[in-house]
Amino acid sequence: MNAKLSIEGVSKRFKDKLVLEKIDIDIMDGEFVCVVGPSGCGKTTLLRIIAGLEEPSEGNILLEGREINGPSPDRGMIFQEYSLFPWKTVRKNVSFGLEIDNMPREEINRTVEKYIKMVGLSGFEEHYPNEISGGMKQRVAIARALAKDPFVFLMDEPFGSLDAQTRNMLQDELLSIWEKTQKTIVFVTHSVDEALYISDRVAVMSANPGRITKIIDVNVERPRERTDLKIMRERKEILDLLEVELKKLLIR
Amino acid sequence: MGHKFRERKYVIEISSLVTFLVAWELVARFLIKSEIKLPTLSSTILALFGGGYKLIFDIGISMLHLSIGLSLAILIGILIGSLMGWFKIGSRIGDPIMELLRPIPPLAWIPFAIIWIGLNHQSAGFIIFIGAFFPILTNTYTGFKNVPPILIESAKVLGCNNGTKLIRHVALPSSLPFIVAGIRISVGVGWMCVVAAEMFGVSYYGLGTWLWQYYALHQMNKVMAYMIVLGLIGLAMDRCLRFLERRASKGEM
Incomplete structure (x- = not known):
């Protein structure tokens, strides 16, 4: 099987500081990969490079074998902070990317309706972002990216600022959207439990400079239980790796 | 309760x-x-309604002067403000000139307004423009400078990838609350300039023109009446724009 997204020897330097060092990972079509690591390990930077919002200092990103060139809707991005346009309603936020492309009105309406329904926000189309909850805002952001039908879905701690219940609920909804749409997802998080619950593979990163120390397969059937003992072995392995990282930071 | x-x-x-x-x-x-030192309320009210249609013409002409100045200020203020706020080089080019011109009181431009433009409506409009321009400029500048980067990046990953589109679809709507606030301040400043701009005889009608005329004739109850009209119109415009401003900040425009 060919890789959908190949990250080949990507390094990133900000001035003299090496933030990412030789990141290599192939992500398959339809795969759900999580990237975990301590804060400051460059996981967000890696995602921004894949999105085309930052240039790598070295290395390449290939999407379906072609080198990427700047940001593009073929790599949809969900940010950690709320990124909706506050002056647009839910409907207008979701249709934004389609209107930019001058898609015919009818097709826009159909697409927007489909994805608003998929994220469970029917009935909230005319609400403004400041009138809906944090969880709903992230759902709108997901619908907005989905509407552009991206090859890859990049998510930067999208549920990081939500309360635990909402977070669990959105993880389940994301999984069901993933199953429906068969998208390839790269999901950055600092929560090991979140990573193990949702992903096929977990890339564990270390800091200073940011490197992928290990890629762990999560060979557990879905739907998973959050407390599944089968995950516990992987959980321990990742936590041990991260603990080593933490100790390194404390010694310094 | x-x-x-x-x-x-x-x-x-x-x-x-x-x-x-x-x-x-x-x-x-x-x-x-003394009707000259302080006209009574009753004689002021009589003056207000006793002049017939003339008051309407005076209001109309003053509004004309205001709209000349204001529309120019809105057009040029938003244009220059957005260029200065969006492009780093823009603010470096514009800042020194604007900082030099801004502190000059609008009324100090009257002599040049007369020489350059003459004694006409446009000349009064020019003085009002000078007063109204800077609040719109600085607010547009602030708005464009403070467009949240995450909104620009969101737009980019959604395919809104060139500068013109980003300005039109992201920077401008994001700055709109600032711009509307700037316009509200400008209307206030511009309205204050109306009296002075009409002082030097640019037109036959006008609230400012006749405020001075009545003063010259020592009809102080009429002066007072015109002051009240100036105040009430200023208040009404401010209220309307406050309403628009609230709507703009909610994104309902």
Whole structure:
């Protein structure tokens, strides 16, 4: 099987500081990969490079074998902070990317309706972002990216600022959207439990400079239980790796 | 209970205003006893309604002057402000010139307004433009400079990838609350400039023109009446724009 997204020897330097060092990972079509690591390990930077919002200092990103060139809707991005346009309603936020492309009105309406329904926000189309909850805002952001039908879905701690219940609920909804749409997802998080619950593979990163120390397969059937003992072995392995990282930071 | 409290608050405000007006009438009538030093409320009201249609023409011409100045200020202010806020080089080019020109009081431009443009409506409009321009410029600049980067990045990953589109679809709507606030301030400043701009005889009609004319004729009750008209129109415009400003900040525009 060919890789959908190949990250080949990507390094990133900000001035003299090496933030990412030789990141290599192939992500398959339809795969759900999580990237975990301590804060400051460059996981967000890696995602921004894949999105085309930052240039790598070295290395390449290939999407379906072609080198990427700047940001593009073929790599949809969900940010950690709320990124909706506050002056647009839910409907207008979701249709934004389609209107930019001058898609015919009818097709826009159909697409927007489909994805608003998929994220469970029917009935909230005319609400403004400041009138809906944090969880709903992230759902709108997901619908907005989905509407552009991206090859890859990049998510930067999208549920990081939500309360635990909402977070669990959105993880389940994301999984069901993933199953429906068969998208390839790269999901950055600092929560090991979140990573193990949702992903096929977990890339564990270390800091200073940011490197992928290990890629762990999560060979557990879905739907998973959050407390599944089968995950516990992987959980321990990742936590041990991260603990080593933490100790390194404390010694310094 | 809330309703009752609201009603009572209203009562206090009205009685405050009524007391002020009654005090004015009494002080003018029995204490000052001079229509020139302080015209009474009653003679001011008579002056207000006694002039017939002339007041309407005066308001109309003053509004014309305001709209000349204001529309120029909005056009040029938003244009230059957005260029200065969006492009780093723009602010470096524009800043020194703007900082030099801004502190010059608008009325100091009157001599050049007359020489460059002459004694006409456009000349009054120019003075008002000078007053109204800077608040719009600085607010547009602030708005464009502070477009949240995450909104620009979101737009980019959604395919909104060139500068013009980003300005039109992201920077401009994101700055709109700032711009509308700037326009509201400008209307206030511009309205203040109207009286002075009309002082040097740019037109036959005009609130400012006739405020001075009536002063020259020592018809102080008419001067007072025109002051009240100036105040009320200024208040009405401010209220309308505050309403627009609230809507703009909610994104409903």
